[in-house]
Amino acid sequence: MKILAIAAAALLLASESHSFTPTPLSARSASRHFSTVSTLDAAATSEEDLELTRQIIMSHVEKVSADEDGVEVDEEYLPSHNKNPDDYPANDLMIRAALGREDVERTPIWLFRQAGRHLPEYQAYKQKTGRSFLDMLSFPEDVAECTMQPVRRYNVDAAILFSDILVIAEALNIEVTMPGGVGILVPCPLVGPADMKERLPSKDKLNVDFVNDKLGHVMESVRLIRKQMKEEGISIPLIGFSAAPWTLLFYMVGGSSKKNQHIGMEWLHSYPEASRDLMDSLTTIVIEYMAQQVENGAHMLQLFEAMGMMIEQPEFNEFAMPCLQKIAEELKGRYPDVPLMVFSRGASFANEELSKLGYDVITIDGSVDRSTARDVVGGRTGLQGNYDPRELIVENGKTVDTVKQTAKELLEALGTQRLIANLGEGLGGKESPELVDAFVEAIHSESEKMISESKSN
Numbered sequence: 001m002k003i004l005a006i007a008a009a010a011l012l013l014a015s016e017s018h019s020f021t022p023t024p025l026s027a028r029s030a031s032r033h034f035s036t037v038s039t040l041d042a043a044a045t046s047e048e049d050l051e052l053t054r055q056i057i058m059s060h061v062e063k064v065s066a067d068e069d070g071v072e073v074d075e076e077y078l079p080s081h082n083k084n085p086d087d088y089p090a091n092d093l094m095i096r097a098a099l100g101r102e103d104v105e106r107t108p109i110w111l112f113r114q115a116g117r118h119l120p121e122y123q124a125y126k127q128k129t130g131r132s133f134l135d136m137l138s139f140p141e142d143v144a145e146c147t148m149q150p151v152r153r154y155n156v157d158a159a160i161l162f163s164d165i166l167v168i169a170e171a172l173n174i175e176v177t178m179p180g181g182v183g184i185l186v187p188c189p190l191v192g193p194a195d196m197k198e199r200l201p202s203k204d205k206l207n208v209d210f211v212n213d214k215l216g217h218v219m220e221s222v223r224l225i226r227k228q229m230k231e232e233g234i235s236i237p238l239i240g241f242s243a244a245p246w247t248l249l250f251y252m253v254g255g256s257s258k259k260n261q262h263i264g265m266e267w268l269h270s271y272p273e274a275s276r277d278l279m280d281s282l283t284t285i286v287i288e289y290m291a292q293q294v295e296n297g298a299h300m301l302q303l304f305e306a307m308g309m310m311i312e313q314p315e316f317n318e319f320a321m322p323c324l325q326k327i328a329e330e331l332k333g334r335y336p337d338v339p340l341m342v343f344s345r346g347a348s349f350a351n352e353e354l355s356k357l358g359y360d361v362i363t364i365d366g367s368v369d370r371s372t373a374r375d376v377v378g379g380r381t382g383l384q385g386n387y388d389p390r391e392l393i394v395e396n397g398k399t400v401d402t403v404k405q406t407a408k409e410l411l412e413a414l415g416t417q418r419l420i421a422n423l424g425e426g427l428g429g430k431e432s433p434e435l436v437d438a439f440v441e442a443i444h445s446e447s448e449k450m451i452s453e454s455k456s457n
Contacts, residue, residue: 079337098339107447113426165243189254240293309346366424386424
């Protein structure tokens with residue numbers, strides 16, 4: 001093992017010189033690999049110095065594993081559910097920023113809807129397959145290819161599973177369509193408690209076996225993505241995700257972003273007990289669905305309460321918040337080292353309470369005032385967001401220079417640590433790949449510069 005050779009050489013040097021300062025294994029990992037130095041007393045004699053050196057190196061040997069490519073990983077940073085160093089990404093900026101256990105050397109970035117419609121290679125691939133977006137989700141090879149496209153093009157710090165927020169609804173026998181131009185539609189929504197009871201499986205059936213039966217193609221996709229990332233030498237975290245229970249209920253009862261926007265609230269008021277039962281069942285399957293993504297290779301999890309703008313605050317607190325709390329408690333209980341991020345889109349009033357539930361990262365949309373965003377979460381979580389995707393559209397008069405400036409403004413307002421740079425809204429399809437790339441590179445270069453300057457002051 002590579003580390004043993006390093007240890008042997010270090011001890012030889014120490015015995016010859018009777019004075020030795022360990023050389024870091026890599027510039028990035030030096031602080032964590034040799035953190036034991038601070039816990040040992042300084043040596044008073046050359047013999048003690050040699051013994052101190054031996055202790056440091058042997059402590060390092062015991063703690064560090066190497067993946068099959070020889071990249072050394074401190075076991076302290078491997079997640080508790082999976083201690084295989086080969087499964088841990090070489091670029092772990094996102095994980096470290098999300099968990100907030102140590103400072104990062106630059107701010108990580110990924111983008112909502114980074115895969116898909118704005119990429120010419122996606123449009124070409126979709127045309128080649130002859131399949132619609134929803135159809136492609138049933139083919140793991142399509143999912144893997146579409147997931148990989150943006151991480152090949154951009155230097156983003158994470159990949160995200162190419163999927164849809166309503167795959168759980170489809171698994172529950174709710175038909176979902178995307179006819180184009182009108183958003184997501186559910187042709188045959190639930191029409192009341194009796195219909196719900198007749199059409200949906202009972203809560204006791206919504207277990208791991210159900211997820212693997214109805215959503216096994218998603219898990220196969222996760223495994224295939226990890227395989228493809230490895231083959232292409234792209235070692236960054238893979239994010240798994242799910243819609244949150246309120247968002248699922250909203251669509252399942254006939255709501256959409258274009259019409260019937262009132263119907264979700266009407267359901268809560270007309271059928272409060274049935275609504276609680278449905279939300280409880282949805283919470284159960286969301287937990288198991290996200291857990292299985294982790295078990296199959298996802299490094300991080302993102303929960304989308306995408307239709308937060310369609311529920312008022314009192315109803316959110318009564319119906320949605322308990323579900324979000326249960327999801328956080330259960331997933332962080334099972335996977336304490338897997339970062340869990342939440343996005344209550346259009347319902348930023350919930351961010352303060354969400355920051356108290358155990359989530360690692362609160363995502364902020366474009367409506368959030370950056371000057372108060374940190375105060376709202378109170379140091380309990382990191383932040384993610386909230387760049388305006390309209391800044392990435394050439395037709396809006398935007399250029400590489402304007403992108404660099406607005407990226408810098410984001411970092412100056414939100415800070416560089418415990419931040420995952422992202423959008424306040426997903427990419428819509430009109431964005432320029434050139435400007436998207438400029439945004440990613442500006443976040444990296446500007447944040448690295450700001451962090452370096454803060455250390456020298």
